[in-house]
Amino acid sequence: MTAAETPDETTVTPGDRPADVAVETIQREMTAFARRARASAGRMHPELSLVSYTLLGHLEERGGCRATDLATHYALDKSTVSRQVSALERTDLVERRVDPDDHRVQVLHLTETGRRILAQVTDSRRTAFRERLADWPEEDLLRFAAYLERYNAWQGAGAAPAAENGK
Amino acid sequence: MTAAETPDETTVTPGDRPADVAVETIQREMTAFARRARASAGRMHPELSLVSYTLLGHLEERGGCRATDLATHYALDKSTVSRQVSALERTDLVERRVDPDDHRVQVLHLTETGRRILAQVTDSRRTAFRERLADWPEEDLLRFAAYLERYNAWQGAGAAPAAENGK
C-alpha cells in the first residue's frame, strides 16, 4: 500500500557486505527478542518476574550475597534491588541475615520456598526453551549458545565497568 | 561459598547431555540480554525508547499501518499502542491520517522528523552493534544472525495465532 512513500535508499543505508547485513539482522532480532522477553516471561510465571528470577538465580548460584552485590552485578539501582528484595522477602522467597561483622550489610539467602519456586520456574522455562529448540541439531545448539555467551561477554570499552556475570 | 547450602542435585537438574547444557546456556544468555536491553537502549537514546524505536521501524518498513496492526504484530494491547502513538505524535515523529474508506481507522505514517530520528537512532545502534561484533569472523556473524532469526521465527504451537505480518 501507498507505494508513494518515498522509497529513498538513503534512509537506512544498510551496508552491502554480507557481514553488515548479518549485523543488521542480529540487531533486529536481538531487539525483537528483548522487546518480548519480559512480557512473555511474565505470562509464563506470574509469580516470578524476569528480574526476580534472575535475582533468585544469582542468590542460588552464589549461595547468598548482599543487595549491593546484586545491584552492581545487574547494573540496577540499589533502591530497585531493595524493593525487589523486600517483595521477595514478603513472599518468603529470600531471607535476610544481618552480617555479624558489619551490621550495615544483610546477607540475602534463598529460603526453602525460594529454592523450590526457583527450581520450578527454572524447570518450566527450560521446558519452554527446549520445546522451542527441539528440532535444532545439537551442533547448532552448541554454536548458538557459544555465540550468545560471546556476545554477552563483551565488555563495552567505555561502558560502565560494573556488571557482567563474572562468576 | 557456603557449601553448607544444601547442594541437592534435584534443585536444578540440568540435563547432562551437551544439548541440554547448550539449551541452558541459551536460556540464561537470552535472559541476561533481555534484562539489559531496555535500560541500555534507553541510555543510548533517551529520545526514543526501545518500543518507540521498533514501532517507528515497523512504520517505516511498511510505509504506514494501523495502530491495530502494530498491536497485533507486537503482541501489545491496543491501549498501549494508542498511548505510544500519541506520544510519538506529540513529538512529531508520526502523523495520523484518517482512512477515507473507514473512518474508524487512522493510518499511521512517519513524519520527516520521524524518518530522520529513526535513521539516526538506527545508525547509532548499528554502530554500537558493529563495534560489539567487530572482531567476529564473517562466518560467525552470518551463522549467529541465522540462528537468531530461526529462534525468533518460532511460532509457539499453542501460542496466540495472531501476530506476524500476513499482508
Added chain:
DNA sequence: ATTTCAAGTTGTACTCTACAACCAGCAATG
C-alpha cells in the same frame, strides 16, 4: 433500524526503574 463487530481512547492500576534524600553503622583522623 437494530444488533453486532472492529478501531481507538481513556480511566485505572501495577511493575520496574532511577534519582535524590535520608538513616545507620563502620573507619579514619585529630
Added chain:
DNA sequence: CATTGCTGGTTGTAGAGTACAACTTGAAAT
C-alpha cells in the same frame, strides 16, 4: 573520644510501559 566521611540500605517521588475494562464511534450484517 568526637568529627568527618564512606558504605549499605530504605524511602519518597516520579516516570515509563504495560494491561484490562469500560466507553465511543463508525462499519457491517440482519
